[in-house]
Amino acid sequence: MRVAVTGSIATDHLMTFPGSFGEQLLADRLDRVSLSFLADDLEVRRGGVAANIAFGLGVLGLRPVLVGAVGADFEPYRIWLKDHGVDTDAVRVSESLHTARFVCTTDREQNQIATFYAGAMAEAREIDLREVLRRTGRLDLVLVSPDDPEAMIRHTRSCRELGIPFAADPSQQLARLDGDAVRELVDGARFLFTNEYESALLLEKTGWTEAEVLRRAATWVTTHGGAGVRIRGAGRAPLAVPAVPVPAVTDPTGVGDAFRAGFLAGTLWGVPERCAAQLGCAVAATALGHVGTQEYRLRREPLLDRIRATYGAGCTAALVTHLRGPA
Ligand SMILES: Nc1ncnc2c1ncn2[C@@H]1O[C@H](COP(=O)(O)OP(=O)(O)OP(=O)(O)O)[C@@H](O)[C@H]1O
Numbered sequence: 001m002r003v004a005v006t007g008s009i010a011t012d013h014l015m016t017f018p019g020s021f022g023e024q025l026l027a028d029r030l031d032r033v034s035l036s037f038l039a040d041d042l043e044v045r046r047g048g049v050a051a052n053i054a055f056g057l058g059v060l061g062l063r064p065v066l067v068g069a070v071g072a073d074f075e076p077y078r079i080w081l082k083d084h085g086v087d088t089d090a091v092r093v094s095e096s097l098h099t100a101r102f103v104c105t106t107d108r109e110q111n112q113i114a115t116f117y118a119g120a121m122a123e124a125r126e127i128d129l130r131e132v133l134r135r136t137g138r139l140d141l142v143l144v145s146p147d148d149p150e151a152m153i154r155h156t157r158s159c160r161e162l163g164i165p166f167a168a169d170p171s172q173q174l175a176r177l178d179g180d181a182v183r184e185l186v187d188g189a190r191f192l193f194t195n196e197y198e199s200a201l202l203l204e205k206t207g208w209t210e211a212e213v214l215r216r217a218a219t220w221v222t223t224h225g226g227a228g229v230r231i232r233g234a235g236r237a238p239l240a241v242p243a244v245p246v247p248a249v250t251d252p253t254g255v256g257d258a259f260r261a262g263f264l265a266g267t268l269w270g271v272p273e274r275c276a277a278q279l280g281c282a283v284a285a286t287a288l289g290h291v292g293t294q295e296y297r298l299r300r301e302p303l304l305d306r307i308r309a310t311y312g313a314g315c316t317a318a319l320v321t322h323l324r325g326p327a
C-alpha cells in the first residue's frame with residue numbers, strides 16, 4: 001500500500017526571553033522600534049503537517065511518500081525522516097528559498113512574538129503528482145494537508161484526473177481559503193479530516209449542509225480533542241470512538257497529525273474503520289506525552305495495551321499482524 005502525504009514541511013525555532021517584552025517597549029517610541037532580546041534558550045523542533053503525518057506513518061511501518069517543498073537547509077531533516085521510514089525522494093528542493101520556518105520568542109510572562117516564514121513552501125505548486133506517480137508506480141491514497149493553497153488545489157485536481165483516491169485535510173489553511181477553494185478540495189474526497197472547530201468553519205465557508213458535504217466526501221472524520229472522534233458518511237449511522245485517556249498532556253502540538261497517521265495506517269492495512277480510529281487515538285495519546293511532534297516512538301505492546309485497556313480486545317487481533325518493529 002503506497003500513500004503520499006502532501007503538505008507543509010517546516011521547523012519551529014522556539015526561544016525564551018527571561019525578561020518582559022512590555023518593559024522594553026517604550027510607548028512614545030513605537031514608530032521606530034529597534035529591539036533585540038537576548039534569549040537564553042533555543043529549541044529547534046521538526047514540524048510541518050505533512051512531515052508530522054509522514055513520520056507517524058513511517059514509524060508504523062508504512063513507507064509514506066512525502067510530497068512538499070523545502071530549501072537546501074533540509075538535509076539533516078531529510079536524514080531524520082528517512083531514518084524513520086519516510087520516502088523523501090519526491091520532496092522538491094528550492095534553489096533560492098529556505099525551508100518554511102516558525103520563529104517564536106516567549107517572555108517570562110508567556111507573551112509571544114512570532115513570525116512564520118513560508119519560504120520554499122510556495123514552490124510546492126510546482127510539484128506534479130504525475131511525476132511522483134511515475135516514480136512510485138502506484139499510489140493508493142494521497143493526503144492533501146495544509147500547504148501552499150495553489151499546491152493543495154493542484155494536487156486535488158491531479159488526484160481526480162488520475163483517479164487516485166484522496167483525503168482532504170485542509171485544517172489550518174481553512175482560515176485563508178475561500179469557499180470555492182474549500183469546495184474544490186472536498187469534492188470527491190475519499191476522506192475528509194477536520195477538528196470540531198474546523199468542521200463548523202468548513203460548513204460556513206462552503207455554504208453546504210452536513211448532508212451536502214457527505215454527498216461529496218465519502219467519509220468525514222472529525223476529531224473532538226479529549227472527547228475522541230466521530231466518523232460520518234452518507235446513509236449510515238455515525239460512529240463515535242472515545243479518546244484513549246492520558247494521565248497528563250505534555251504537549252498538545254501535532255496531536256491531530258498523530259491521529260491521522262494512526263487512522264490512515266489502519267485504513268491502508270484494511271482493518272475495520274473502528275479499529276483504524278482506535279489506533280489513531282492510541283497514537284495521538286502517545287504523542288501527547290512528548291514535547292515536539294516527532295519525538296514519540298511506537299512500541300507494539302504498549303500501543304496494544306492502551307487499545308485493549310480503553311476499548312477491549314476486539315481490534316487487537318486485526319492490528320497485531322500489521323504492527324511491526326520492536327515489541
Ligand atoms: N486531552 C486528550 N486526551 C486524549 N486524547 C486526546 C486529547 N486531545 C486530543 N486527543 C486525541 O487526538 C485526536 C485529535 O485531537 P484534536 O481534535 O484536539 O486535534 P486538533 O485540534 O487537530 O489538534 P492539532 O491541530 O493541535 O494537532 C482526538 O480525536 C483524540 O483521539
Ligand SMILES: [Mg+2]
Nearest residue numbers: 171195256257
Ligand atoms: Mg489539527
